[in-house]
Amino acid sequence: MKVVRMDGSPAAVGERGLLKVRGAQMCLGYYKREDMQPFDAEGWFDTGDMAYMDDEGYIRIDGRIRTSLSAAARTCRSSISRT
Numbered sequence: 131m132k133v134v135r136m137d138g139s140p141a142a143v144g145e146r147g148l149l150k151v152r153g154a155q156m157c158l159g160y161y162k163r164e165d166m167q168p169f170d171a172e173g174w175f176d177t178g179d180m181a182y183m184d185d186e187g188y189i190r191i192d193g194r195i196r197t198s199l200s201a202a203a204r205t206c207r208s209s210i211s212r213t
Contacts, residue, residue: 131189132174133181141182148195149181150174 131151133141141147152174169175180193 133183133189138170143183143185146180146182146192149177149179149189149191151177 131149133145133147133149135141135145135147150170152172178195179191180195181189181191183189
C-alpha cells in the first residue's frame with residue numbers, strides 16, 4: 131500500500147492523498163477483462179480512497195475520492211463521510 135498525491139508522487143507523512151494497493155489478490159476480478167484495466171503502469175490499483183500515513187507508519191483511510199464504487203456488477207453509493 132502507498133499514499134500518493136494527485137500527480138502520482140509519494141505523499142509526505144500526514145499528507146492526505148490517494149490510496150493505492152498492489153498484490154495478487156487485486157487481480158482476480160480483472161483477470162482477462164480487457165474492458166477493465168484499473169492498474170497503472172507499475173501495477174498499482176487506485177482504490178478511490180483518500181488516506182494518509184501517520185507518523186508510526188499506519189495508513190488511515192479518511193474519505194473517498196469517488197462517491198460510488200462497483201461491487202459484484204452493482205453500483206454502490208458510498209456512505210462514508212469525513213467527520
